[in-house]
Amino acid sequence: MSQASSDTAPRIDPSFADVGDVVTRLRGTGYLADEATATSTFLADRLGKPLLVEGPAGVGKTELARAIASATDAELIRLQCYEGIDEARALYEWNHAKQILHIQATGTRAWDEAKTDIFSDEFLLPRPLLKAISSEGRTVLLIDEVDKADVDMEGLLLEVLSDFAITIPEMGTVTAARRPVVLLTSNATRELSEALKRRCLYLYIDFPDAAREKEILASRVPGLTDALSAELVRIVGVLRTLDIRKKPSVAETIDWANTLLALGAGDGASGSARGGIDDGLIARTLGVVLKHRPDLKTAFKELKLG
Numbered sequence: 065m066s067q068a069s070s071d072t073a074p075r076i077d078p079s080f081a082d083v084g085d086v087v088t089r090l091r092g093t094g095y096l097a098d099e100a101t102a103t104s105t106f107l108a109d110r111l112g113k114p115l116l117v118e119g120p121a122g123v124g125k126t127e128l129a130r131a132i133a134s135a136t137d138a139e140l141i142r143l144q145c146y147e148g149i150d151e152a153r154a155l156y157e158w159n160h161a162k163q164i165l166h167i168q169a170t171g172t173r174a175w176d177e178a179k180t181d182i183f184s185d186e187f188l189l190p191r192p193l194l195k196a197i198s199s200e201g202r203t204v205l206l207i208d209e210v211d212k213a214d215v216d217m218e219g220l221l222l223e224v225l226s227d228f229a230i231t232i233p234e235m236g237t238v239t240a241a242r243r244p245v246v247l248l249t250s251n252a253t254r255e256l257s258e259a260l261k262r263r264c265l266y267l268y269i270d271f272p273d274a275a276r277e278k279e280i281l282a283s284r285v286p287g288l289t290d291a292l293s294a295e296l297v298r299i300v301g302v303l304r305t306l307d308i309r310k311k312p313s314v315a316e317t318i319d320w321a322n323t324l325l326a327l328g329a330g331d332g333a334s335g336s337a338r339g340g341i342d343d344g345l346i347a348r349t350l351g352v353v354l355k356h357r358p359d360l361k362t363a364f365k366e367l368k369l370g
Contacts, residue, residue, distance in 0.1 A: 074228045074240035076112035079136040079202065080105070095124070095131035096280055104267040105132060114225050114246035116210075116261060119269035122313015125249040128269075129206040132245060138202035141244075143192035145213035151220055155230060157189045183234035196244045197230050203244035210260075211250040218260050221248075225263055271304055272314065280314060285321040292330035295341055296321055299367070300353065306366055308359040316353040323352050343369050 080086045086102040086109075097105065105128070108115035117125045133140035143154055163182040190198065196205040207221065224230060228240040248264060250256060272280065277297045281288055288296075296317065304311045312320075324330070327349070329341050347369045354360050363369075 074112075074243040076110075076243050077202070078110045079138070079245075080109050082106065089135040090128075090131045093131040093134040094283060095127060096276065096283060097128075097131075098272075098276065101128065101267060101269065104265055108247070108265055109136075109245055111265075112243040114248055114264040115267060116248045116250065116256070116264035117267045117269060118250045118252050120271065120311060120313075121251050122311075122315055123269045123271055124314055125247075125269055126206065126208055127315075129204055129208075129247045129249075132247070133204040136202055136204070136245075138204045138245065139199060140204050140206060141192050141196045141199070142206040142208055145207065145209045145211075145217065147212055147214065149213050149217060152191070154191055154193050154217065154220060155224075156191050156194045156232065158183075159187045159189050163187050188232075188235075193224055194230055194238065196246075197224070197228055197240045198238050199244070200241055202242070205244045205246045207246065207248040209251060210248045211253045211256060215257070218257050222259055222263060271311070274298070274301060277314065277317060281318065281321055284318045285325065287325060288321055289330045292324065292341065293321070296324065299341075299346065302366070303353065303363055306359075306362055308354065308362055309356045310354070310359060312353040320349065320352045323349050343367075 080089070083099070083102050083106045086106045087097055090097045090102070090105070104115055104117075107113070109132075117128060119125055129142075130140060132138070166182055166187070192205070196203050210218075210221070225246060228243055229237055231237045248260075271277075274294075274297050277300070278290075278293050281293045281297070285293075300312050300317050300320070324341060324345065327345060329345060346367065347364065350360060350363060350369075354363055
C-alpha cells in the first residue's frame with residue numbers, strides 16, 4: 065500500500081465540465097437528475113467537498129452514487145453504516161490469524177524483527193475508508209445511511225474527510241493521491257452533528273413529481289403505455305399522501321410497473337378504463353409497493369378496494 069506524507073494534499077481531478085455535462089452523463093446511466101441534483105454533483109466533483117444527501121428512503125440517494133461512478137468510470141466503494149459499526153469495520157483490521165501463523169512458521173526471532181514482517185500490507189485488511197484513501201484511480205466513496213451509525217463514528221468521518229489521510233500506527237500515514245468523490249446519505253432518522261454538516265455540501269432529494277416519475281418509468285420500463293404510466297404514478301402519489309409506515313419508493317414504482325406489465329395490464333385484457341388496471345389487479349399486486357400489513361389495510365380502505 066502506497067504511503068505519502070500527510071503534508072501532501074490530495075489533488076482534485078474533476079470529471080465533469082459543467083452542470084449540463086452532469087445531466088447528460090448521468091442520464092446516460094439511466095439516472096435522471098434535476099437541476100439541484102446536477103448542480104450539487106458538479107460542485108462536489110469540482111470543489112472536492114463531500115456531499116451530504118438527505119431524503120426519504122427510496123428516492124435515489126444511493127443510486128446517485130452508483131450513477132456518478134458509472135458516468136465517470138470510477139470505482140464505487142461503499143461503507144454501509146449501522147448501529148455499532150466501529151473503526152475496524154470502517155478503516156482497517158489486522159489479519160491476526162495469519163500473523164500468528166507467520167510468527168510460528170518463521171521460528172524464534174526477536175520481536176523487533178518479527179513485527180517488521182507482520183505489520184505490512186500482506187497482513188492488512190483494508191476496509192472501505194482505507195480502500196478509498198489508498199486507491200490510485202478515480203473513486204466514488206459512498207458512506208451510506210450515516211444517520212444509523214453512532215455519534216462516535218461522525219468524529220472518525222470528520223477526521224478522515226478533513227485531510228483524506230489515515231494513520232496506521234505500525235506503518236505510517238496513508239494520504240490520498242487523488243481526492244475521491246464522497247457522498248454521505250441519510251434518511252434523517254437522527255440529527256447529524258453541525259460539524260459534519262459544515263464539512264459537506266448539502267442536497268435534499270424528495271419523491272419526484274408526477275411528470276418526472278413518468279419520465280423515470282419511461283426510461284426504466286420499456287413498453288409501458290402512457291395511460292398505464294399515468295395511472296400508476298397517480299396511485300403511487302395517493303399512497304404517499306397516506307399515514308403509512310413506509311411510503312413507496314421510486315424503485316418500488318418501477319417494480320410495480322414491471323409487475324403489472326408481466327400480468328398483462330395495459331393490453332386490454334383486464335377490461336379496465338383506468339389505464340389497464342382494474343381494482344382486482346391493484347389489490348393482488350399492492351404488496352409490491354407496500355410491505356407492512358397496517359399500510360396495506362390503510363391503502364385498501366383509501367383506494368376503496370374492498
